[in-house]
Amino acid sequence: MYRIINRFTSHPGKRDELIAAMTSDAGSMEGYHSFVVAHDATDPGVMWLTKVWENKDFWQASVNRPGFKESIDVAIPLVKDWGTTVETEVVKVLPD
């Protein structure tokens, strides 16, 4: 499975609005496993998103959908720092 880890920083006071924008189209899509959104425990403007897909092709298809583009257009002005994007290959999920 393919997992992306993103670390974003929102403009002050815009974190929840940014999370809403980024999850607005995260409905059921082919090959989609999970999307977890979390606040950084020490830095209030920072959020960590992890998305798990069956493979990278399914993820690529998702970012080419109209719904994704619309959600990103809403998100862009709310993002202060796009931070980190890490691509990973899931090797173990527990409990299995």
Add this chain to the structure above:
Amino acid sequence: MYRIINRFTSHPGKRDELIAAMTSDAGSMEGYHSFVVAHDATDPGVMWLTKVWENKDFWQASVNRPGFKESIDVAIPLVKDWGTTVETEVVKVLPD
């Protein structure tokens, strides 16, 4: 929910051994939701671990268990760089 994101680097050729050590006691524990182990897609020695617990207290209890100490003792000589540990507070899980 409480989620920890860890980024480790193993000594060359020790990644799978390290993963085995770190997941050896990851059985069912109170308040434990998930443990995902992934390889970094670009750096072969790096792995990303994410653990989700109901709250931080359950995670704290888990690291005080004998089983955890034993697994860490095995892991320590295999770790080249302890890298990053990020504490986060999960605010959204999709699909819900």
